Amino acid sequence: MTMHLPLPTRLSTALGRALSSALSCALLPTVVSLGGAALWMPAAQAQSYNSGGSVPGWPSFIAMGAIGGPNITPPTGNSHGGNDDFGGRPVDVVFKYAGVNGNGDPGVIDPPTNAWRMTNDLTTLSQINAHPMRVAIVEYTAQMSGGFNTDDFTNGPPGQASGTPTASYLMGRHLSSLAADAQMLATYPVKWNGELFQGSLLMNPDLLGAIQQNGYIGTVNAALPAGAVDTAIAQALCLMTTSRSYTNHSNPNGLPSAPYLGKTYTGTPVQILQALLADTYPVWSIDSQGDAYWNTAINNQTSGSTKSQVGQWFDACVANPAYDRAKYRPPVFPAGFDGWVQANNWLIRALAPNDSVTFGWQENLWAAGSGFWPHQTLTNKQVASTFSTPVTNWLKANAPSAMARGGATGVHFVLFDRYEMDDSAAPGAATLYNARSWDNVLTAVGQVSKNFKNLPVMLWQLPGSHLPNTKEPQPQLFQDTPGAYVFSTAPVYFFGDANLTSDLSNLIHGPAGGSTNTAVGNYKLDCSAFAYHCLNANDTYGQYLRQYKGLPNNYDWSKPHGKLALAAKKNVFAILWGGGNTTNVIKNFSNSDDHGWLAGKIQQYYTNPTPVVLH
Structure with missing residues (x-):
């Protein structure tokens, strides 16, 4: 079965x-x-x-x-x-x-x-x-x-x-x-x-x-034809390994001045993010849907058709997934x-x-x-x-x-x-x-x-x-x-657990017939062969815990x-x-x-x- x-x-x-x-x-x-x-x-x-x-x-x-x-x-x-x-x-x-x-x-x-x-x-x-x-x-x-x-x-x-x-x-x-x-x-x-x-x-x-x-597996294999993964890898490499410049004009906290205002950052998207955060750019904005540099909305859109800078870079990589092919040499991945x-x-x-x-x-x-x-x-x-x-x-x-x-x-x-x-x-x-x-x-x-x-x-x-x-x-x-x-x-x-007695006599035993949470040691399990497979059909959870190697009362949970x-x-x-x-x-x-x-x-x-x- x-x-x-x-x-x-x-x-x-x-x-x-x-x-x-x-x-x-x-x-x-x-x-x-x-x-x-x-x-x-x-x-x-x-x-x-x-x-x-x-x-x-x-x-x-x-x-x-x-x-x-x-x-x-x-x-x-x-x-x-x-x-x-x-x-x-x-x-x-x-x-x-x-x-x-x-x-x-x-x-x-x-x-x-x-x-x-x-x-x-x-x-x-x-x-x-x-x-x-x-x-x-x-x-x-x-x-x-x-x-x-x-x-x-x-x-x-x-x-x-x-x-x-x-x-x-x-x-x-x-x-x-x-x-x-x-x-x-x-x-x-x-x-x-x-x-x-x-x-x-x-x-x-x-x-x-x-x-x-x-x-x-058959349906999943069919969803991944030859070349599909290679294209997605190229898009990711293009976005995440290419060095670019970003000048930040975003001021989420509305500060009169901040180290990141008007500053130009250069590097990969993660390197620029690290530099922005090091300059006290608010991480809550990056985690929001509307941040100008990197946001968390569908398609990385900030509003209307506008996208964050990372979203725009990704779109460019979809159109032309260029990256340093001398440094990064992915194999041809099988379908x-x-x-x-x-x-x-x-x-x-x-x-x-x-x-x-x-x-x-x-x-x-x-x-x-x-x-x-x-x-x-x-x-x-x-x-x-x-x-x-x-x-x-x-x-x-x-x-x-x-x-x-x-x-x-x-x-x-x-x-x-x-x-x-x-x-x-x-x-x-x-x-x-x-x-x-x-x-x-x-x-x-x-x-x-x-x-x-x-x-x-x-x-x-x-x-x-x-x-x-x-x-x-x-x-x-x-x-x-x-x-x-x-x-x-x-x-x-x-x-x-040294607090437990070797025979589990001090395990909480609540009212029989209740849920696991209330009955605990007195909980009646489904002891069938296709469920918990207890030694006896009417065993309780407390008895089940003590069963070991095919014998009753054969496990000490205190050790x-x-x-x-x-x-x-x-x-x-x-x-x-x-x-x-x-x-x-x-x-x-x-x-x-x-x-x-x-x-x-x-x-x-x-x-x-x-x-x-x-x-």
């Missing part, structure tokens, strides 16, 4: 994206005072923050990350409520969706302001926390999180994209946006302690999974989906050479047909036949460039997304994970990694809440409702059981937590921070982080 992932699960990444777009061992930790706030920071770090890992520029230990985004005001040691307010809660990387709407903004050449603003935030935070951080930007050069479409593969006058019929040259604009982010991250990295901490690009969540799960993937990869490496920006494509745990498969008792061979082999075979046949490492078009890693939800959010969408489930996931991603020459693995958007229990004074409430709770297992699986070391053996190099509506390390969108539970676990982890495994 083939089971497809329920629609709400597949849309959850899009929902979180929209929300997030709004608005070996160390010495014991020490506490310092900065601005009146007590901050955690390590006294020393034996393992490298910036080398020796399986991915260039990443730590030699499994990195920890979180969702964030540009602050309106600079973060401090005790600020709260900002998207990047990680003062006192160090992580190694903060990720954010590119652009305005978080869906790739079809028809818009997005300015790389998120990367610029976050680099400023994280440089400040690295100093505050005495712990370096990196920027990761989630890129959509095509997206199917909300359902099938080939709009993003069109590249012509208005009318070709059904979702945005007034938009023109979507593929060329998408690739130009990607180029801008790659250039910004490469030339404007986080700086700390005399070192540069380069950023990363996370490519096209849900795209590979949706195409495989739904059999879209079809993999040629398009190659083009994305090549563009990043051409504009951010020498691994100055690392990147990888996202794959889904539901790509092989259903999100429920991890909830079965499976041998390694059964995990392979259920997930790893069909996913590997599909990728090798249809998108090998998304997994090929190194060279002119190779990636640095692959990221896997369970889907962005706390476990308690949608039990009908396979969100209730126990230790067996997470073991299966690690086995699966390790197998896929091995099938592609031990390609490093990032676990992305894992839910950051924990198991609520009677020992803690304030378990995280669901929507601030007494008697309703938010919970997940991933952090407890990796870190353990970590070496699961981070297991993840390292499966080639995991980073775990990124949270989402726009999923528990995070800090509370910065509609998510919660679980009263700092995960932040505390990560701080403790940094005193003895888990080394990555090198091959």
